[in-house]
Amino acid sequence: MMPTEARSDVRDLRIVPMRRRHLRGVIRIENVVYSQPWSPALYLSELRLPSSRAYFLARVGRSTAGYGGLMFVLDEAHVTTLAVDPRWQRKHIGTQLLVAMAREAIGRGSTGLTLEVRESNRPAHDLYRKFGFEVAGRRKGYYPDTNEDALVMWAYGIDDPSYATLLNGIEESLPRSRKGVRELPGETS
Numbered sequence: 330m331m332p333t334e335a336r337s338d339v340r341d342l343r344i345v346p347m348r349r350r351h352l353r354g355v356i357r358i359e360n361v362v363y364s365q366p367w368s369p370a371l372y373l374s375e376l377r378l379p380s381s382r383a384y385f386l387a388r389v390g391r392s393t394a395g396y397g398g399l400m401f402v403l404d405e406a407h408v409t410t411l412a413v414d415p416r417w418q419r420k421h422i423g424t425q426l427l428v429a430m431a432r433e434a435i436g437r438g439s440t441g442l443t444l445e446v447r448e449s450n451r452p453a454h455d456l457y458r459k460f461g462f463e464v465a466g467r468r469k470g471y472y473p474d475t476n477e478d479a480l481v482m483w484a485y486g487i488d489d490p491s492y493a494t495l496l497n498g499i500e501e502s503l504p505r506s507r508k509g510v511r512e513l514p515g516e517t518s
């Protein structure tokens with residue numbers, strides 16, 4: 330029988346709030362894309378803090394294709410993770426997750442988005458630059474597995490109407506102008 334993934338189409342993408350029941354699919358991707366994967370217990374503890382965290386899942390049909398998370402500190406939103414299953418990469422799923430995350434941050438009153446990224450992770454740098462992130466600092470030896478530096482990136486002024494325009498432009502430029510369907514927290518998935 331054909332695997333579910335092969336029958337799924339990225340046009341069926343939905344961005345939904347991450348739930349405990351999604352963690353099996355999240356951890357499967359986590360273990361593939363990260364050399365220091367988060368444990369299920371760590372994700373569970375994050376999901377127990379909805380007032381200061383927001384985690385999203387990208388689903389294609391019944392498959393988990395990616396996920397991303399935010400931590401809110403004062404008026405800053407920190408991207409804690411963003412990952413797409415390698416089988417689904419380069420299909421703008423990371424882009425659609427980040428659009429949803431940026432809108433969540435704006436909705437919660439954040440004025441800036443920030444993250445750390447490995448210096449060598451050019452694909453991620455390119456993605457973040459499209460969202461207005463710029464390198465603002467460096468953390469020496471931040472990643473203990475390779476002693477690699479982290480670049481600290483910031484997108485400032487996300488509460489400005491021009492940032493909403495940027496997000497709309499990113500969404501409109503997606504192939505076939507497909508906008509990710511986003512369910513609101515509280516809806517089931």
Ligand SMILES: CC(C)(COP(=O)(O)OP(=O)(O)OC[C@H]1O[C@@H](n2cnc3c(N)ncnc32)[C@H](O)[C@@H]1OP(=O)(O)O)[C@@H](O)C(=O)NCCC(=O)NCCS
Pocket residue numbers: 362363410411412413414417418419420421422423424425444445446447450451452453455456457
């Ligand atoms: C970074 C990551 C989330 C991107 O997800 P994705 O769904 O493949 O990204 P998208 O298809 O939305 O790509 C958006 C843009 O990012 C850049 N990009 C993404 N992957 C790229 C790659 N492999 N090579 C070069 N550029 C890349 C491109 O500019 C791309 O736009 P384009 O396809 O129109 O050229 C994904 O590669 C991933 O999960 N990597 C492993 C985990 C990781 O590094 N996460 C980031 C931690 S800070």
